[in-house]
Amino acid sequence: xxxxxxxxxxxxxxxxxxxxxxxxxxxxxxxxxxxxxxxxxxxxxxxxxxxxxxxxxxxxxxxxxxxxxxxxxxxxxxxxxxxxxxxxxxxxxxxxxxxxxxxxxxxxxxxxxxxxxxxxxxxxxxxxxxxxxxxxxxxxxxxxxxxxxxxxxxxxxxxxxxxxxxxxxxxxxxxxxxxxxxxxxxxxxxxxxxxxxxxxxxxxxxxxxxxxxxxxxxxxxxxxxxxxxxxxxxxxxxxxxxxxxxxxxxxxxxxxxxxxxxxxxxxxxxxxxxxxxxxxxxxxxxxxxxxxxxxxxxxxxxxxxxxxxxxxxxxxxxxxxxxxxxxxxxxxxxxxxxxxxxxxxxxxxxxxxxxxxxxxxxxxxxxxxxxxxxxxxxxxxxxxxxxxxxxxxxxxxxxxxxxxxxxxxxxxxxxxxxxxxxxxxxxxxxxxxxxxxxxxxxxxxxxxxxxxxxxxxxxxxxxxxxxxxxxxxxxxxxxxxxxxxxxxxxxxxxxxxxxxxxxxxxxxxxxxxxxxxxxxxxxxxxxxxxxxxxxxxxxxxxxxxxxxxxxxxxxxxxxxxxxxxxxxxxxxxxxxxxxxxxxxxxxxxxxxxxxxxxxxxxxxxxxxxxxxxxxxxxxxxxxxxxxxxxxxxxxxxxxxxxxxxxxxxxxxxxxxxxxxxxxxxxxxxxxxxxxxxxxxxxxxxxxxxxxxxxxxxxxxxxxxxxxxxxxxxxxxxxxxxxxxxxxxxxxxxxxxxxxxxxxxxxxxxxxxxxxx
Amino acid sequence: xxxxxxxxxxxxxxxxxxxxxxxxxxxxxxxxxxxxxxxxxxxxxxxxxxxxxxxxxxxxxxxxxxxxxxxxxxxxxxxxxxxxxxxxxxxxxxxxxxxxxxxxxxxxxxxxxxxxxxxxxxxxxxxxxxxxxxxxxxxxxxxxxxxxxxxxxxxxxxxxx
Numbered sequence: 001x002x003x004x005x006x007x008x009x010x011x012x013x014x015x016x017x018x019x020x021x022x023x024x025x026x027x028x029x030x031x032x033x034x035x036x037x038x039x040x041x042x043x044x045x046x047x048x049x050x051x052x053x054x055x056x057x058x059x060x061x062x063x064x065x066x067x068x069x070x071x072x073x074x075x076x077x078x079x080x081x082x083x084x085x086x087x088x089x090x091x092x093x094x095x096x097x098x099x100x101x102x103x104x105x106x107x108x109x110x111x112x113x114x115x116x117x118x119x120x121x122x123x124x125x126x127x128x129x130x131x132x133x134x135x136x137x138x139x140x141x142x143x144x145x146x147x148x149x150x151x152x153x154x155x156x157x158x159x160x161x162x163x164x165x166x167x168x169x170x171x172x173x174x175x176x177x178x179x180x181x182x183x184x185x186x187x188x189x190x191x192x193x194x195x196x197x198x199x200x201x202x203x204x205x206x207x208x209x210x211x212x213x214x215x216x217x218x219x220x221x222x223x224x225x226x227x228x229x230x231x232x233x234x235x236x237x238x239x240x241x242x243x244x245x246x247x248x249x250x251x252x253x254x255x256x257x258x259x260x261x262x263x264x265x266x267x268x269x270x271x272x273x274x275x276x277x278x279x280x281x282x283x284x285x286x287x288x289x290x291x292x293x294x295x296x297x298x299x300x301x302x303x304x305x306x307x308x309x310x311x312x313x314x315x316x317x318x319x320x321x322x323x324x325x326x327x328x329x330x331x332x333x334x335x336x337x338x339x340x341x342x343x344x345x346x347x348x349x350x351x352x353x354x355x356x357x358x359x360x361x362x363x364x365x366x367x368x369x370x371x372x373x374x375x376x377x378x379x380x381x382x383x384x385x386x387x388x389x390x391x392x393x394x395x396x397x398x399x400x401x402x403x404x405x406x407x408x409x410x411x412x413x414x415x416x417x418x419x420x421x422x423x424x425x426x427x428x429x430x431x432x433x434x435x436x437x438x439x440x441x442x443x444x445x446x447x448x449x450x451x452x453x454x455x456x457x458x459x460x461x462x463x464x465x466x467x468x469x470x471x472x473x474x475x476x477x478x479x480x481x482x483x484x485x486x487x488x489x490x491x492x493x494x495x496x497x498x499x500x501x502x503x504x505x506x507x508x509x510x511x512x513x514x515x516x517x518x519x520x521x522x523x524x525x526x527x528x529x530x531x532x533x534x535x536x537x538x539x540x541x542x543x544x545x546x547x548x549x550x551x552x553x554x555x556x557x558x559x560x561x562x563x564x565x566x567x568x569x570x571x572x573x574x575x576x577x578x579x580x581x582x583x584x585x586x587x588x589x590x591x592x593x594x595x596x597x598x599x600x601x602x603x604x605x606x607x608x609x610x611x612x613x614x615x616x617x618x619x620x621x622x623x624x625x626x627x628x629x630x631x632x633x634x635x636x637x638x639x640x641x642x643x644x645x646x647x648x649x650x651x652x653x654x655x656x657x658x659x660x661x662x663x664x665x666x667x668x669x670x671x672x673x674x675x676x677x678x679x680x681x682x683x684x685x686x687x688x689x690x691x692x693x694x695x696x697x698x699x700x701x702x703x704x705x706x707x708x709x710x711x712x713x714x715x716x717x718x719x720x721x722x723x724x725x726x727x728x729x730x731x732x733x734x735x736x737x738x739x740x741x742x743x744x745x746x747x748x749x750x751x752x753x754x755x756x
Numbered sequence: 757x758x759x760x761x762x763x764x765x766x767x768x769x770x771x772x773x774x775x776x777x778x779x780x781x782x783x784x785x786x787x788x789x790x791x792x793x794x795x796x797x798x799x800x801x802x803x804x805x806x807x808x809x810x811x812x813x814x815x816x817x818x819x820x821x822x823x824x825x826x827x828x829x830x831x832x833x834x835x836x837x838x839x840x841x842x843x844x845x846x847x848x849x850x851x852x853x854x855x856x857x858x859x860x861x862x863x864x865x866x867x868x869x870x871x872x873x874x875x876x877x878x879x880x881x882x883x884x885x886x887x888x889x890x891x892x893x894x895x896x897x898x899x900x901x902x903x904x905x906x907x908x909x910x911x912x913x914x915x916x917x
Binding site for chain 2 (some may be wrong): 030033034035036037040042045122208209263289291292643650655680686
C-alpha cells in the first residue's frame with residue numbers, strides 16, 4: 001500500500017507579498033458543515049410542504065401518444081399532477097421546456113413525462129403508477145457513430161445540420177459541424193518525418209456529486225415564485241424558471257441552499273420549474289428530491305465521444321501539423337461541449353498547421369451537461385496519447401517533446417485566440433524537475449505516464465457588497481454558491497484590501513433578491529471573478545473609510561491613506577486609526593459604510609486559463625487487467641493561490657475524478673438504451689481504498705488580468721489523468737489503449753490482442 | 757396510509773420518542789420526523805455512506821435500517837459528535853486540514869472516523885482507507901480526509917497521554 005509522501009514545495013513565481021492571500025484560514029462555513037447544521041437543499045422545510053415525484057419514460061426513444069392522469073388525480077393524498085400540457089404553448093424555449101417535461105417524444109430513458117405532488121413522498125410515488133402513458137417505442141441511437149450513420153433513427157424531425165451559419169436540408173442527428181483551421185495542415189504533414197494517426201472512443205460519464213438534485217417551490221397568490229434549491233447558479237435557475245413558465249424574471253426569487261457538489265451538473269434546471277407548477281396547482285409549497293437512479297438517468301452526464309487525432313513531427317520532435325476530428329454526444333437535445341473540446345485539444349502546443357472538425361450529435365441519452373473542463377478531457381486523452389507515442393517513436397523523453405513544443409505567450413490557437421501570459425511551460429518544467437519524475441519504478445508490470453491538459457476558464461459577471469460592522473469586522477454579501485471553500489477565498493481577497501484578518505469577514509451567499517446578478521459557480525470563475533468583485537467592493541469601502549476619517553479629523557481626504565488597515569495622514573504621524581477604531585466611529589459619524597463591486601470579467605479565456613499536468617505510476621495485473629495507481633503527482637498553474645489548501649483540494653479532487661474516468665466509470669448501456677449500472681454500487685466511482693495520496697505542486701504564474709493574479713483552478717486538473725494513465729499502462733504493458741474506461745476487461749483484451 | 761408505530765429510542769444520549777410508518781427508514785425518521793437533518797441522503801441504498809450513524813456501537817448506513825428498528829437502541833448522529841460548544845478533535849482536524857469541499861459527505865465521514873478511532877486509536881494509512889471505503893467523497897480525492905484522520909488520531913492520543 002501507499003505511504004504518505006512529503007509535500008514538494010510549490011513553485012512560486014508570484015513574488016508579491018501579502019498578509020492574507022496565500023494563507024490557510026479555516027473556512028467561514030466550516031463549523032456548520034462539520035456539525036451537520038449546514039442547510040442543504042433537502043433540509044428545507046416549510047409548513048404545508050408537499051412532496052413531488054416525477055414519472056419518467058421507461059423507453060430511451062418513444063413517441064408519447066397520450067398521458068392519462070385521471071386516476072392519479074383522484075387518489076387520496078394527491079394534490080396536483082402536471083404534464084407538458086401545463087406549460088405555456090407559445091412555442092418558445094422548446095428544448096428547455098421539453099427537457100423539463102417531455103411533449104410529443106421521450107428522448108432518453110428517464111425523460112420526465114409527468115409529476116405528482118402528494119402529502120408524502122411515498123404517496124406521490126404510488127400515484128405515479130396510476131398514470132397511464134401510451135408510448136410508441138422507437139429504436140434508440142446510443143453512440144455518435146450510430147447517430148451519424150445513414151438511415152439512423154432520427155430524434156428530432158426538424159433538426160438540420162448547421163455548418164458555418166447555414167442549415168442543411170435534410171433530417172439528421174448532427175446538430176452542428178464546425179471547422180477551425182490554422183496554417184496548412186497538409187503541408188505540415190508533408191514536412192513531417194513521422195506521422196501518427198489514431199482513433200479513440202470515450203464512454204459517457206457522470207459528474208457523480210453525492211447530493212442528488214433537490215428543489216422546493218412556492219407559487220404565492222401574489223404571483224411571486226420562490227425556489228429553494230441546490231444549484232451552481234441561483235440567477236441561472238431564476239432565468240430558466242422564468243423562461244419555462246413564461247413569467248418575468250423579477251417574479252422569481254431563488255434562494256440557493258448549501259450545495260452538495262455539482263462539477264457542472266448542477267447548472268441546468270430540471271425540477272425547479274416543476275415544483276413551481278405543482279405549487280401553483282396545489283396552492284402549497286412542493287419539494288422534489290431526486291433518487292440516485294434519477295440522477296444517473298435524467299441529469300448530467302458528460303458526453304461519450306469519438307475522436308480521431310493525426311499529428312506529424314520532424315525527427316527533432318518539432319510538431320509540424322495536428323488534425324482533430326471530434327464527435328461528441330449532445331444527449332437528447334443539441335448542445336454538447338464539443339466547441340470547448342476544440343478550443344483545448346491542441347492548446348498546450350505551438351503547432352503551426354492545424355485543422356479541427358467538431359460535430360455536435362444528438363443521441364438517446366440525457367442532455368449532456370458540463371463536467372469540469374467540459375469537452376477537454378475527451379480531447380486530451382486522444383491528443384496526449386498521440387504525443388507520447390510520437391516521443392517514443394522518435395526516442396525523445398515525453399517531457400522534452402512537450403517542453404520543446406510548449407505553448408507560451410503569443411501562441412495562436414486554431415480557434416482564434418492568442419495566448420496572453422500562461423503557465424504551460426512552467427507546469428511542464430515543474431513536472432520534469434519533480435523527484436517523482438526522476439525516481440525509479442519499483443517492480444515488474446509497473447509503468448509511468450505523463451500528460452498535460454488545458455482549460456480556458458471563464459470570467460463572466462459577479463457582484464458583491466460589503467458593510468462595515470462596529471466591531472471592525474465586515475459583512476460580505478455575494479452570489480456564488482460555495483461548492484468547495486469559495487466563501488474563504490472571496491473573503492480573503494476583501495480582507496487583504498482592508499488590512500483585516502480573514503476571520504473578520506462574515507460572508508453570506510445571498511438569494512437573487514439580495515445580491516447583484518452573479519453568473520454560475522462554474523468555469524473556474526468564482527475565486528477569479530467573485531473574488532475580483534469583492535476586491536472592488538473592499539476598495540470602495542476603503543475609499544469611503546478614508547473620506548470618513550477626513551471628516552472626523554477635519555482634513556482633506558487626499559492627505560490620508562489606508563495601509564494594511566490603518567487609516568493615517570501622509571504627513572502627520574499623530575493622525576491614525578486602525579480599521580477597528582475607525583469602524584467603531586462610523587455609526588456616530590454618519591452611519592455605516594457600504595461598498596459595492598460589480599463587473600464583467602470577460603468571457604472564455606479569462607486570465608489566460610490554467611494548465612495542469614500529471615505524473616502517474618501504475619501497476620497492471622497481467623492476468624486480471626486491473627490497474628492500480630501507485631503514485632500520482634498533479635502540477636497546476638493557479639496564477640496566485642489565494643487559499644492554497646483549497647487549491648490543492650481542487651487539484652486532488654479533479655485528478656481523482658479523472659482517474660475514475662480513466663479506469664472504471666461509464667454509462668454501461670443495454671441495447672434498448674437502459675443504463676444498466678445506475679446505482680453508486682455499480683457505477684463504482686473511486687473510493688479511498690483505490691487511491692494513493694495525490695501529491696500537488698502549485699505553480700504560480702500570475703494571470704495578467706486579476707488584481708492578485710488569480711487563475712481559476714477548478715477544472716484543468718481533470719483533463720490530463722486519462723491520458724497519463726493510458727501512457728503509464730502502455731509503459732507497463734507495451735499496449736496503447738484507445739478506449740475509455742480502461743477497466744480490467746479492456747486492459748486484458750488489449751494485452752491478449754497484442755499477443756496474437 | 758399504513759398505521760404508524762410508536763418508537764422509543766436514545767439519540768445522542770437523549771430519550772427520543774416518535775411515530776413512524778413501518779416502511780420508513782431510520783434516515784427518513786431522523787431527517788423528516790425528528791428533524792435531525794445532519795445525516796444526508798446520497799443514494800438511499802447503502803452505497804455512499806452520507807447517512808452513516810452509530811447504532812448500538814457499530815456504524816450503519818441509516819438508509820438501510822428501518823425506523824422501527826431503532827426501538828431500545830443507542831444511536832449517535834453527526835449532531836452528537838461535538839461536546840456542547842467544543843468541536844470534537846475529528847471535526848477540528850477536518851476544518852484545519854480542509855478535508856471538506858462541498859461538505860455533503862462530511863457528516864458520514866466524521867461519524868465513521870469516530871467509530872474507527874474508538875476501535876483503533878492509531879490506524880495506518882491503509883487501515884484508514886479500508887475503513888472509510890464505505891464513504892464516497894467526490895470533491896476531495898480523499899487525500900485531505902485521510903490526513904485529517906491521521907491528525908485527529910495524533911491529537912486524540914496526545915490528549916490521552
